[in-house]
Amino acid sequence: MIKQKQMYIITLFVLTLMWILPAFPIINAGVEQDPEIIEKIDSLLTIMSLEEKLGQMTLVSSSFTPTGPVLRDDFKQLVREGKAGGIFNAFGAEYTRQLQQIAVEETRLGIPLLFGLDVIHGYRTIFPIPLAEAATWDPDLIEKASETAAAEAAASGVHWTFAPMVDVTRDPRWGRIAESAGEDPFMNSVFARARVRGFQGDDLNKLNTILATAKHYAAYGAAEGGRDYNTVDISERVLREVYLPPFKAAWDEGVRTFMTAFNEYDGVPATGNRFLLNSILRDEWGFTGFVVTDYTSIPEMVTHGAAVDTAAAAAMALHANVDMDMQAVVYLEKLPGLLKEGRISEKQIDNTVRRILYTKFELGLFDDPYRYSDTGREEETILNQDFLGTALEVAKKAIVLLKNEDQLLPLSDDIEKIAVLGPLADDNFHPLGSWRAAGRREDTVTLIQGLNNYISDKTEIVHIRGVDFRDTSKEGFKEAVELARDSDIAIVAVGEEADMSGEAASRATLILPGVQEEFLKEIYETGTPVVMILMAGRPLQITWANDNIPAIVNAWFLGTQTGNAIAEVLFGHYNPGGKLPVTYPAEVGQVPVYYYHKNTGRPKDPDYRFTSKYIDAPTSPLYPFGYGLSYTTFSYDDLKLDKNVLTPDDTLHISVSVTNAGKFEGDEVVQLYTRTLAASVTRPVKELRDFKRITLAPGETTTVDFFLHPSQLRFYDSGMNYGLESGTIKVLVGTNSIDVLVAEFELELK
Secondary structure, rough: OOOHHHHHHHHHHHHHHHHHOOOOOOOOOOOOHHHHHHHHHHHHHHHOOHHHHHHEEEEEEEEOOOOOOOOOOOHHHHHHOOOOOEEEEEOHHHHHHHHHHHHOOOOOOOOEEEEEEEOOOOOEEOOOOHHHHHOOHHHHHHHHHHHHHHHHHOOOEEEEEEEOOOOOOOOOOOOHHOOOOOOOOOHHHHHHHHHHHHHHHOOOOOOOOOOOOOEOOOOOOHOOHHHOOOOOOOOHHHHHHHHHHHHHHHOOOOOOOEEOOOEHHHEEEEOOOOHHHHHHHHOOOOOOOOEEOOOOOOOOHHOOOOOOOOOHHHHHHOOOOOEEEEEHHHHHHHHHHHHHHHOOOHEEEHHHHHHHHHHHHOOOOOOOOOOOOOHHHHHHHOOOOHHHHHHHHHHHHHEEEEEEEEHOOOOOOOEEEEEEEEEOOOOOOHHOOOOOOOOOOOOOOOOOHHHHHHHHOOOOOEOOOOOOOOOOOOOOOHHHEEEEEEEEEEEEEEOHHHOOOOOOOOOOOOOOOHHHHHHHHHHOOOOOEEEEEEEEEEOOOHHHHHHOOOOEEEEOOOHHHHHHHHHHHHHOOOOOOOOOOOOOOOOOOHOOOOOOOOOOOOOOOOOOOOOOOOOOOOOOOOOOOOOOOOOOEEEEEEEEEEOOOOOOOOEEEEEEEEOOOOOOEEEEEEEEEEEEEOOOOOOOOOOOEEEEEEEEEOEEEEEEEEEOHHHHEEOOOOOOOEEEEEEEEEEEEEEOOEEEEEEEEOOOOO
């Protein structure tokens, strides 16, 4: 253990050098950085050995809840030897303090560790999965949710989250759609900004903030076949118009780290892709933070066939300015030999270490390495009532009412007997969803618990599971059918297990797993009115249910407050107003099916055979993007544009009148789309440009205003020039991507 005197001498030496050495600029500095911090880093670099530098570039997993196969369990020894700059999957104030002590008190230079964790939708207070959070269409609320997650994580010793995931995806078979904000680049961009603001705040030195990570860079959501880790083959135009905007939005909001993707782009794995990481991220955008790989993605470039061995893979990654190697320890093992052979330079290593150390200074770790590891603060912060209240608000706003035939919902307080059935009726684990961080099942309010919190004294709840997720046994059907037949209403909670979506959880089918649909059919055949509660991490194919079940509530995976949120909606204490951030297919064979598709020269025509269609399925989705019902109804009228001709120097004022024509107060998400009718490069049939979630009392009318600037209409032309073209543009405003009012204007370039 280093003595206090020895630590004092090293610190004094670093501070002295700080005054006599010139600052070495950080590569591609696109924003202003603190020159004092840079000088301190340069001073420190002069006394660091090569091994200590490579240690800062190495991120290894604690054996505590690893996110992948544990490749080595000697992480503590690596820390002692100065060969690790960060640890992930280590959390809890006491545990992180113990590990930090090793780094600070048992290594030569005492450089503090960076602790990272997948805080994706909450730390201990678990919020709805990110796809469900996007269904709120309320970025300010999701910023607040991210603030909560950051506060809890920071109080538990975590400095860094591997979120937000901003991958646009059109394919619900891809399990990681659960972590995204859905299929639209604009929506993903809006929520990327909100989450970065929530996690990082306005000052990373504050104890309730953590570093955010924009991942997975880039185009991971376009994996072929919806199969995780699979290849991606898209044009540069699609890359730039669809998949890159959310990453650029995250950087514009100041995100400090990027994570590379597992896929390749244009034949080169993302982790070694200089076009993505150098040409675009650093040179074009001016990104000044650091880039971390995803789990073991450097050696996986050998398996991709892009590198002959791990040494070549390490060189590829470093030449692409990848700063930190997650878990593979390839930098530590291979860069010394590459340096000796002249295949890399020490200047490259120094620039990489500068970027990593800069974030540690920003977090205040050099001032006080233990500032995040305070057990008293942790105890006061975790699961406090304000956080639980926020989680409940997000969960309620995320619920999407898909069907409500004959106004079966909301349920009356006078109901005498409710049968609550299905594998998710009394489950406290799966509603937490994938990537549940430090979430605990004992904190989860189950559906039955929530119902019991809201039913009147007149109502009796009876329950049987009746069916499992994957088991094909029907032994429980008979008793469940009897309970349903003897009840006034049957609430059937079906869906996926938590880990049937998320990483490594792609599915070839989208049907309800196991025999859940058969179970649902038998309950339906009792004649008792059925409310279907659907919990899943992706859109599922529920065509039969939509045709037969009178009420369908999409409850995603809502987290800690699941039961309370659903119960408030079912009994009308809260009027659902969530909208789908992703299209629901009628058949899996339609996939990919998404709203902002291109048109064909032969669109579907029922009166002509030779048009674009299926002969055995509809081309239209089951539920369109932006869809969601309410217990009230909203009418749209009087769509106005303040001008018929728009020039590049103008702004178009768009207004629409929205009326609550029903009997309940409710939320409506007013959505603005545009369509460019003709251009040098074909444009999508619709593009989301803005949205507003509003609340209206019964009978209330309001005018909703949007302002559209020509810069929002730019696209890449046939020469890949980003700009505007003159032409006719339609404005579409409505309750979802299909049911809209339409107006148009001319865009004229001077």
